[in-house]
Amino acid sequence: MPSPTICVIDDHQDIRSALVEMLQLADYRVTAFSSAKDALETLDRNFTGIVISDIRMPNMDGFELLSRLQKLDSDLPVLLITGHGDVQMAISAIRSGAYDFIEKPFRREHLLEVIKRALDKRQLVCENRRLKDAIASQNKESIIGQSSAINSLKEKITRLAKADVNTLIRGETGTGKELTARRLHEQSDRHKGPFVAINCAALPESMMEVELFGHEAGAFTDAKKTRIGKFEYAHQGTIFLDEVESIPLALAIKILRVLQERQVERLGSNQSINIDIRVIAATKVDLKKLSEQGAFREDLYYRLNVVELYLPPLRERDQDVAMLFRYFVSQASGRFNVPAPELSVHIIDTLMQHDWPGNVRELINVAERFVLTDTLIDQHTLASWQSDTDQQSLPKRLERYEKRLIEEALLQSQGSIKLTYQALGIARKTLYDKLTKYGLDRHRFIDDQ
Ligand SMILES: Nc1ncnc2c1ncn2[C@@H]1O[C@H](COP(=O)(O)OP(=O)(O)OP(=O)(O)O)[C@@H](O)[C@H]1O
Ligand SMILES: [Mg+2]
Numbered sequence: 001m002p003s004p005t006i007c008v009i010d011d012h013q014d015i016r017s018a019l020v021e022m023l024q025l026a027d028y029r030v031t032a033f034s035s036a037k038d039a040l041e042t043l044d045r046n047f048t049g050i051v052i053s054d055i056r057m058p059n060m061d062g063f064e065l066l067s068r069l070q071k072l073d074s075d076l077p078v079l080l081i082t083g084h085g086d087v088q089m090a091i092s093a094i095r096s097g098a099y100d101f102i103e104k105p106f107r108r109e110h111l112l113e114v115i116k117r118a119l120d121k122r123q124l125v126c127e128n129r130r131l132k133d134a135i136a137s138q139n140k141e142s143i144i145g146q147s148s149a150i151n152s153l154k155e156k157i158t159r160l161a162k163a164d165v166n167t168l169i170r171g172e173t174g175t176g177k178e179l180t181a182r183r184l185h186e187q188s189d190r191h192k193g194p195f196v197a198i199n200c201a202a203l204p205e206s207m208m209e210v211e212l213f214g215h216e217a218g219a220f221t222d223a224k225k226t227r228i229g230k231f232e233y234a235h236q237g238t239i240f241l242d243e244v245e246s247i248p249l250a251l252a253i254k255i256l257r258v259l260q261e262r263q264v265e266r267l268g269s270n271q272s273i274n275i276d277i278r279v280i281a282a283t284k285v286d287l288k289k290l291s292e293q294g295a296f297r298e299d300l301y302y303r304l305n306v307v308e309l310y311l312p313p314l315r316e317r318d319q320d321v322a323m324l325f326r327y328f329v330s331q332a333s334g335r336f337n338v339p340a341p342e343l344s345v346h347i348i349d350t351l352m353q354h355d356w357p358g359n360v361r362e363l364i365n366v367a368e369r370f371v372l373t374d375t376l377i378d379q380h381t382l383a384s385w386q387s388d389t390d391q392q393s394l395p396k397r398l399e400r401y402e403k404r405l406i407e408e409a410l411l412q413s414q415g416s417i418k419l420t421y422q423a424l425g426i427a428r429k430t431l432y433d434k435l436t437k438y439g440l441d442r443h444r445f446i447d448d449q
Pocket of ligand 1: 142143144145171172173174175176177178179180284360361364
C-alpha cells in the first residue's frame with residue numbers, strides 16, 4: 001500500500017502553505033488544492049489518506065465538499081477547518097459527518113494528534129477492505145491465507161491433485177490437514193467419487209479392521225449381514241486416513257497390502273475385490289522418526305509418504321492470523337445473524353501475539369465468541385477462553401456468556417439484587433431464577449472492606 005497522503009484544501013494561499021509546511025515537517029506526504037473542485041477530481045475510494053479542508057471557500061464550500069466525499073466514500077475521514085471561537089460552525093461540521101474540526105490558528109500538537117487518529121482509522125478501513133477483497137476473490141471453502149507457506153501449499157495442492165499419488169499431510173492439531181485432504185480430492189479427477197474419512201485413533205483395533213475392510217455375513221458372531229468397508233466405499237475416490245500414527249502394527253501390514261495390491265478382502269471372505277483409490281493420510285507426529293523407532297511400520301510409512309505436505313502452526317504464520325480472523329468473524333456474524341463487532345488495531349495485535357496451540361480451530365472459536373459477546377480481546381480474555389472447554393454448543397456458550405454478564409453486574413453492584421436486576425433490565429424473579437440456575441451466591445460479591 002502506498003504511504004497515505006493528506007489532502008489539504010484551502011483557497012487562501014498563506015494558510016494552505018502554513019498547513020502544508022507543518023505537515024511536511026512532521027513527515028507526512030501532502031497534496032494541496034486551492035479549490036474543492038480540483039481536489040474532487042483526484043479523490044476516489046482508493047484514496048488511502050485523509051482530507052483537511054477549509055469551510056469558507058468560494059464556489060464549493062467545505063460542507064458541500066464533505067457531503068460529496070461522504071457519497072464517494074462514507075469512511076473517508078474529513079477534517080474541517082473552523083475559525084477561532086466559531087463554536088457553531090464546529091458543531092455543524094461534526095453534525096454533518098466531519099471526522100473532527102481544527103481551529104485556526106492551528107495548534108501544532110493538537111493538529112498532529114487529530115491527524116494521527118484520523119489516519120489510523122483510515123488505515124484500518126483500507127486494510128479491512130483490502131482483506132475483504134482478497135477473501136472474496138478466494139473460493140468458498142477454500143484455504144484462506146497469504147503467508148508464503150499457504151501460498152506454496154495451494155500451489156502444491158493444485159499440482160498434486162492431478163498427480164494421484166499417495167500423500168501424507170503433517171501438522172499440529174487444527175492446522176487444516178483435513179481441509180487440505182478435501183481440497184486435494186476436490187481438485188483431482190476423482191472429485192466425482194467419494195471422499196471417505198476415517199479416524200484411525202477413534203476405534204479399537206478390531207473395530208477399526210471391520211470399518212476398513214468390511215465383512216461377509218456370518219464372518220463372526222455379530223456379523224449378521226454383509227458389510228462394506230471404507231476401502232471399498234472409497235472406490236474411485238479418496239480415502240483419508242486421519243491420525244494414521246495410531247494404526248496398530250498388526251493392522252498396518254494389512255493396510256500395506258491393500259495399498260500395494262489395490263485389492264481388499266472382506267473379513268470372512270477369500271475373494272479379492274479390486275479397488276481404485278487414492279490414499280491421503282494425516283499425522284500430528286513425525287512419522288519417519290516413529291517408524292525409525294519401530295513404533296510405526298517403516299514400509300507403510302514409505303508407501304504413504306510418496307509426497308509430504310507440511311502445515312506449519314499458526315504461530316509461525318502471523319500474516320494469516322488477521323485474514324483468517326476477519327474471515328471467520330464475517331462467517332460467524334452471518335451464521336448467528338448478528339453484526340460483526342469492529343476490529344481494532346489493538347485486537348489484531350493481540351491475536352498476532354497469541355500462541356494458538358489449537359491453531360485455526362482455536363481461532364475459529366475465538367472469532368465466534370468475539371461475534372457473540374463483542375468482548376474486548378486481550379491476552380487475558382484469550383487465556384480464559386482457552387481454558388474453557390472447546391466445541392460446546394451455541395446454547396451452552398450463550399449460557400456461559402449470560403452467567404458472566406450476571407457476575408459482572410453483581411460485582412458492579414456489590415451484590416445488590418435490586419441494582420443487578422435493574423442494570424440487566426430483567427425482573428427480580430428472573431434474576432433469582434438465574435442465580436439458582438448458575439449457582440451464584442450474591443454474598444460473594446459483597447465487598448466487606
Ligand atoms: N487455511 C485455512 N483456511 C480456512 N479454514 C481453515 C484453514 N485451516 C484450517 N481451517 C479450518 O479450521 C478447522 C480445523 O481444520 P482441520 O479440521 O482441517 O484441521 P486438522 O489439521 O485436521 O485438525 P486435527 O489434527 O485436530 O484433526 C476446520 O474448520 C477448517 O475448515
Ligand atoms: Mg483432522
